Amino acid sequence: MGGKMAGIQLTLMGETIKQRNLPTTRYQGSKSKIVEWIWENIKDIKFESVLDAFGGTGVVGYFLKTKGKQVFYNDILKSNCYIGTTLIENNDTRLTDDEIDFLLHPHPDINYPTFIQDTFSDIYYTDEENRWLDMIIQNIESELDDFYKKALAYYALFQSCIIKRPYNLFHRKNLYMRTSEVKRSFGNKATWDTPFEKHFLNFVDEANGCVFSNGKHNKSLNLDVFGVEGDFDLVYIDTPYISKSGVGVDYLDFYHFIEGIVNYPNWKDMVDYQSKHRKIKHEKSVWCDKNKIHAAFDQLFKKFQDTAIVVSYRSDGIPSIGELTRLLEKYKNTVKEVRYGEYKYVLSNNNSDECLLIGTG
Numbered sequence: 453m454g455g456k457m458a459g460i461q462l463t464l465m466g467e468t469i470k471q472r473n474l475p476t477t478r479y480q481g482s483k484s485k486i487v488e489w490i491w492e493n494i495k496d497i498k499f500e501s502v503l504d505a506f507g508g509t510g511v512v513g514y515f516l517k518t519k520g521k522q523v524f525y526n527d528i529l530k531s532n533c534y535i536g537t538t539l540i541e542n543n544d545t546r547l548t549d550d551e552i553d554f555l556l557h558p559h560p561d562i563n564y565p566t567f568i569q570d571t572f573s574d575i576y577y578t579d580e581e582n583r584w585l586d587m588i589i590q591n592i593e594s595e596l597d598d599f600y601k602k603a604l605a606y607y608a609l610f611q612s613c614i615i616k617r618p619y620n621l622f623h624r625k626n627l628y629m630r631t632s633e634v635k636r637s638f639g640n641k642a643t644w645d646t647p648f649e650k651h652f653l654n655f656v657d658e659a660n661g662c663v664f665s666n667g668k669h670n671k672s673l674n675l676d677v678f679g680v681e682g683d684f685d686l687v688y689i690d691t692p693y694i695s696k697s698g699v700g701v702d703y704l705d706f707y708h709f710i711e712g713i714v715n716y717p718n719w720k721d722m723v724d725y726q727s728k729h730r731k732i733k734h735e736k737s738v739w740c741d742k743n744k745i746h747a748a749f750d751q752l753f754k755k756f757q758d759t760a761i762v763v764s765y766r767s768d769g770i771p772s773i774g775e776l777t778r779l780l781e782k783y784k785n786t787v788k789e790v791r792y793g794e795y796k797y798v799l800s801n802n803n804s805d806e807c808l809l810i811g812t813g
């Protein structure tokens with residue numbers, strides 16, 4: 453997710469292990485391209501345990517796992533928590549060939565619901581693809597009792613769903629962009645049209661290759677950040693971004709379909725049927741509200757004031773870097789600002805500086 457990353461070489465107890473590349477599907481705000489830069493700036497801080505408080509793709513937490521840290525991943529989306537479970541919490545569980553084979557075919561003794569076919573016709577995927585989705589979700593639920601296996605299968609399914617979408621998002625009813633015979637100036641029709649099964653197999657392979665133990669007890673959490681309890685030496689904070697015009701990134705709006713998959717039995721009650729693209733109903737988050745976000749940062753820094761605090765931020769957001777620095781200085785003795793320079797975000801035309809605020813002491 454979020455751009456290609458080089459394979460990570462790590463040394464554990466004298467042994468060198470070559471990790472597979474992390475998945476390459478794009479995710480809003482992923483730090484995959486700058487995770488090594490983040491590491492360079494925090495590696496001299498003394499810390500053994502870390503909370504990746506807004507974990508997203510898990511790329512930062514996973515990288516820190518490879519560095520031998522005890523990692524606590526957290527994200528408010530249940531689907532993302534499954535990603536954290538697969539990359540960070542899971543030390544040794546992989547899907548076998550037989551299990552993968554079972555997932556890919558219908559079975560006469562399983563009763564297959566048709567919720568996706570009935571609800572999302574002509575919105576994101578073709579009828580045949582929707583049928584395949586209803587099938588594999590039911591197979592995952594029926595066949596995989598082990599939670600790590602289940603999370604890994606869902607992880608591969610999420611990546612497959614995202615990579616087949618124009619813009620890699622679920623923000624619009626736009627299947628027509630794939631199917632209509634028009635000249636396209638962007639996107640990758642070949643990837644969109646590649647069968648789910650092929651993507652799924654690739655991503656299972658990729659995820660199986662990411663599983664490793666760093667000898668620590670790592671954990672994936674699914675909480676609102678204010679509900680996270682525990683003692684951590686360092687907290688990494690990468691909140692949703694509000695642009696200077698006041699528009700916030702609403703992750704549930706962008707990835708509701710993925711979140712629906714992990715809530716399949718209740719999905720029908722979560723859908724906003726007024727919306728053409730059948731999004732999930734929800735309240736506006738403080739992290740998307742320019743009138744509430746300053747107070748939210750203040751509350752967050754206060755909550756984690758006894759640990760080192762590292763904030764990823766963009767120079768053109770709300771609050772401004774100056775405002776954020778002043779808030780962090782209320783709780784930390786030393787606040788350092790580092791800029792990556794013109795980091796160009798996927799899916800964005802704006803150039804903005806990627807910054808780190810590092811609060812210690």
Ligand SMILES: C[S@@+](CC[C@H](N)C(=O)[O-])C[C@H]1O[C@@H](n2cnc3c(N)ncnc32)[C@H](O)[C@@H]1O
Binds near residue numbers: 482483511704739
């Ligand atoms: C900017 S992204 C994080 C990107 C991540 N660092 C990466 O490299 O992939 C922000 C994440 O915060 C999550 N999030 C939003 N509100 C949250 C909350 N109240 N508590 C915890 N996580 C939240 C979103 O689901 C999203 O995945």
